[in-house]
Amino acid sequence: MQLRPSLLCALGGVALLSACSSVDNSGTALGYGGNPLTYSSSVSSAMAGQEPTTAFGKALKAEYIAYAQREADEWYDYFDADFFAKKAGKVATDENILPEDPANWRFDAEEIAQKRSVRDELIALLDDGKREEKPDTAAIAQARFDCWVEESEEGWQTELISQCWKDFEAAMAELRAVEPEPMAAPIVAKEARLFTIFFDFDSVAITPVSERVLDAAAEQWASSMGDVSIVGHADASGSAAYNLKLSERRAAAALGQLTNRGIKGDMIGSDAVGEGELLIPTPDGVREPRNRRVTISVD
Numbered sequence: 083m084q085l086r087p088s089l090l091c092a093l094g095g096v097a098l099l100s101a102c103s104s105v106d107n108s109g110t111a112l113g114y115g116g117n118p119l120t121y122s123s124s125v126s127s128a129m130a131g132q133e134p135t136t137a138f139g140k141a142l143k144a145e146y147i148a149y150a151q152r153e154a155d156e157w158y159d160y161f162d163a164d165f166f167a168k169k170a171g172k173v174a175t176d177e178n179i180l181p182e183d184p185a186n187w188r189f190d191a192e193e194i195a196q197k198r199s200v201r202d203e204l205i206a207l208l209d210d211g212k213r214e215e216k217p218d219t220a221a222i223a224q225a226r227f228d229c230w231v232e233e234s235e236e237g238w239q240t241e242l243i244s245q246c247w248k249d250f251e252a253a254m255a256e257l258r259a260v261e262p263e264p265m266a267a268p269i270v271a272k273e274a275r276l277f278t279i280f281f282d283f284d285s286v287a288i289t290p291v292s293e294r295v296l297d298a299a300a301e302q303w304a305s306s307m308g309d310v311s312i313v314g315h316a317d318a319s320g321s322a323a324y325n326l327k328l329s330e331r332r333a334a335a336a337l338g339q340l341t342n343r344g345i346k347g348d349m350i351g352s353d354a355v356g357e358g359e360l361l362i363p364t365p366d367g368v369r370e371p372r373n374r375r376v377t378i379s380v381d
Contacts, residue, residue, distance in 0.1 A: 118160035124167035125150060131174040138213040139173055141221035146170035149225060157239070158291055162232055169228075180205065181227045187235045197231060200265075207257045216257060223253035238275055238298060274311075275302050277378040279336065283319070283369060286331045288339055296336070299378045300343035308381025310345055312336050314354035317373035318366050326356035336376040 128147055134140050147170045153163035173179050181204055184197035204227055212220045229246035233239055244267075251265050277299040279292035288296070303310055314333030316325035333354045341347050357373070364370045 118164065121150075121154055121160050121164040121167060124164050124171060128167055128171035128174055131171055134173060134175075136213070137217035138220055141218045142179065142224060143170050143173040145221050145225035146173060146228075149229060158294075159236075166228070181224050182231045184231055187231055189235065193234075197234075201227065204254065207254070212257045219253050219256045223250055223257060226250035226253060238277060238302070274308070274379040274381045275299075277302075277380070279376050279378070280371060281332055281374040281376075283371075283374065284328065285374075286328070286335045288335060293339070296339045296343060296378075299380055300340060300345055302380045303340075303345050303349075306381060308349075310340065310350045310381070311379040312340075312350060312352045313359075313377045313379075314352075315359060315361070315373060315375045315377070316357050317368070317370045318357045318360065318364050319369045320367075322356055326354060329354035329356045332374075332376050336378060340378070 125147060128143065134143055146166050150163045150165075150167040150170060153159045153166065169179065181201050184194045184201065189197065204223055208220055208224070226246050226249040230243065230250055233243045233246055237243075247267060251267075254265065277295050279288070279295050281287070281292075282289075299310075312333050314329035314331070314336070316329045316332070318325075320328075333352045337347075337350055337352050340350060360370070360373045361375065362370045362372050364373070
């Protein structure tokens with residue numbers, strides 16, 4: 083996902099930490115990784131490509147395209163939008179596309195086990211003939227499961243997480259074809275909400291898209307009145323000493339924006355780690371847009 087830094091900030095800043103994993107993606111659509119620059123071509127390719135031969139394939143392709151477009155048009159998350167557009171393209175070639183494996187997303191061991199048990203039931207129903215018996219419902223179930231996984235990983239759009247789960251459970255109830263005991267919604271621990279803003283190369287300027295993320299962080303703080311932690315980061319381009327100073331300036335820029343939005347300064351802790359905690363590991367001297375960031379944790 084190499085791209086011009088200024089465009090990254092305009093496109094990718096609103097995304098929380100887009101998922102990246104070294105875990106093997108066997109059985110999923112493709113190795114994880116969207117690219118803001120290829121989103122439009124990925125959607126066009128999927129829409130113009132070969133149509134699946136099954137009713138389930140056609141419905142699933144349409145679901146993934148619709149979700150990719152919402153990610154881009156409503157939430158400006160072009161990384162995940164491109165990922166699901168590519169997944170729609172894979173469906174178009176009639177490959178056996180499975181629901182996302184939670185192990186390929188950033189969850190702890192307990193969350194992975196929890197979400198995998200849900201995924202296992204879904205796959206069991208799909209493999210038991212539900213793709214053929216109820217193709218539209220089966221496609222909704224798979225797409226909403228992926229929505230639940232992706233949005234749960236980002237963790238800030240709580241209403242959307244809840245809606246994805248409700249839609250998924252409604253589809254699962256229909257696939258079970260019996261009146262089920264209601265599947266208990268996963269217990270969500272009261273954990274800090276994480277927000278991330280991205281920066282142009284060698285810059286501390288706050289982009290308009292990043293301002294939306296800061297607005298969301300301030301709204302979260304207003305509802306919780308919890309402590310806020312800011313950590314500035316830099317990529318590996320430049321010296322370690324310079325990058326530490328740059329990450330301090332980025333943290334200071336974010337702090338100023340948050341206090342301007344009403345968050346009390348004595349409730350904000352600020353730190354900077356330079357190039358010490360790269361989101362995307364790279365060799366020294368490499369420019370990587372996703373490493374130029376500030377993370378904001380709101381209790």
